[in-house]
Amino acid sequence: MPKINVVKADDSPVIKGNPAPLVDIRDLVVEFKTERSLVHALNGVNLQIKQGESLGLVGEAGAGKTTTALGILNLMSPQAAKVKDGDIRYSGKSVFQMSNRELLEMRGGKVSMIFQNPLTSLNPVFTVGEQIAVLLRKHMKMNRRQAMIEASKLLEMVGISGTRVNDYPHQFSGGMRQRVGIAAALACRPELLIADEPTTALDVTIQAQILELMKELQKDFNMAILFITHDLGVVAKMCDRVAVMYLGKIVESADASEIYANPQHPYTRGLIGSVHKIGSKKEERLFSIEGTVPLAMNLPKACGFYDRCDVRVEGLCNRAEPELVEIAPGHKIACFNCPHEACREQRARVEASLAGKSASTPEKDASDTAGRQKDTVKSIPGNKEDGRK
Numbered sequence: 001m002p003k004i005n006v007v008k009a010d011d012s013p014v015i016k017g018n019p020a021p022l023v024d025i026r027d028l029v030v031e032f033k034t035e036r037s038l039v040h041a042l043n044g045v046n047l048q049i050k051q052g053e054s055l056g057l058v059g060e061a062g063a064g065k066t067t068t069a070l071g072i073l074n075l076m077s078p079q080a081a082k083v084k085d086g087d088i089r090y091s092g093k094s095v096f097q098m099s100n101r102e103l104l105e106m107r108g109g110k111v112s113m114i115f116q117n118p119l120t121s122l123n124p125v126f127t128v129g130e131q132i133a134v135l136l137r138k139h140m141k142m143n144r145r146q147a148m149i150e151a152s153k154l155l156e157m158v159g160i161s162g163t164r165v166n167d168y169p170h171q172f173s174g175g176m177r178q179r180v181g182i183a184a185a186l187a188c189r190p191e192l193l194i195a196d197e198p199t200t201a202l203d204v205t206i207q208a209q210i211l212e213l214m215k216e217l218q219k220d221f222n223m224a225i226l227f228i229t230h231d232l233g234v235v236a237k238m239c240d241r242v243a244v245m246y247l248g249k250i251v252e253s254a255d256a257s258e259i260y261a262n263p264q265h266p267y268t269r270g271l272i273g274s275v276h277k278i279g280s281k282k283e284e285r286l287f288s289i290e291g292t293v294p295l296a297m298n299l300p301k302a303c304g305f306y307d308r309c310d311v312r313v314e315g316l317c318n319r320a321e322p323e324l325v326e327i328a329p330g331h332k333i334a335c336f337n338c339p340h341e342a343c344r345e346q347r348a349r350v351e352a353s354l355a356g357k358s359a360s361t362p363e364k365d366a367s368d369t370a371g372r373q374k375d376t377v378k379s380i381p382g383n384k385e386d387g388r389k
């Protein structure tokens with residue numbers, strides 16, 4: 001794959017030594033109003049992305065990964081989405097308080113996004129070259145001729161002949177359209193690249209090339225990457241840190257090596273246990289997490305994973321929500337049934353508070369109202385503290 005002759009991005013205030021994270025999401029609560037009900041899409045997301053790091057955001061469909069990503073670009077529909085609480089700061093400034101001009105400068109320039117479906121992000125009436133060139137003209141101040149030459153180099157960079165710069169999106173296959181989307185996203189050397197399942201439509205050889213290319217550019221430009229995926233293999237290859245999301249909350253975050261070696265949350269252990277490992281026997285069955293992510297409507301005050309958790313604690317997990325606590329440097333987890341001191345302290349505090357509440361006002365368990373099944377405590381493979389109550 002030919003290497004593009006890249007121009008270094010201007011030194012931004014962030015690169016010049018701002019110690020604040022590039023993206024700082026604090027206690028973000030977002031609801032969507034639908035005809036039938038309120039959807040609690042994000043329920044207190046806390047996430048930081050530092051300059052130059054790659055963060056993997058993993059979780060099943062419906063966890064809130066894409067909503068979080070769209071929030072960074074302030075692209076959530078203002079008619080449907082309501083930011084109830086919290087904030088997203090980019091380079092220290094709230095994205096919800098940026099002017100239209102600042103937002104336009106950020107989108108496609110400082111922050112780029114590779115969307116899941118290139119058909120919805122490419123305009124069918126313009127050639128792919130024109131669509132890449134318009135970004136280069138706006139953000140890199142190139143003239144039309146320079147921008148088209150650069151667009152053709154960018155196409156070469158993602159494995160498409162530069163001579164196809166004047167072709168329209170419908171003349172490309174699905175995988176090629178995705179590569180065009182990737183070329184457009186990388187065109188302005190963004191500080192942050194948000195990649196939302198970017199390689200799902202690609203075959204494995206192209207996927208490997210694209211991932212390699214993204215890593216190279218990340219190094220060259222000190223670019224941060226937010227990698228949204230459910231492919232834990234890609235996360236292991238690409239990411240320095242991993243945040244696991246479930247029902248609109250981060251439930252565990254840590255360095256990638258730590259999370260693969262020492263997953264603590266039952267959901268993370270389930271996700272990792274469900275990945276096929278090289279060398280495992282043919283007859284060995286993959287672990288599967290029973291059930292599906294519940295609909296994010298009328299959520300009771302309880303751990304969101306309660307119905308699917310094999311180590312849940314009745315009377316606690318169905319009556320209170322665990323907060324993220326740090327159990328080791330950089331390793332955070334939101335679970336009551338974890339042996340680490342910080343989790344035990346949180347559990348003791350919450351149990352004492354629930355006991356106080358029950359004594360004053362007898363309360364009906366969320367599990368009763370939700371018709372949840374009777375509590376059972378089983379083992380999850382690899383959990384040394386299984387069955388702890």
Ligand code: SF4
Pocket residue numbers: 266267303304305306309310311312313317322334335336337
């Ligand atoms: S043990 Fe309790 S708090 Fe932890 S994941 Fe299971 S249900 Fe949630």
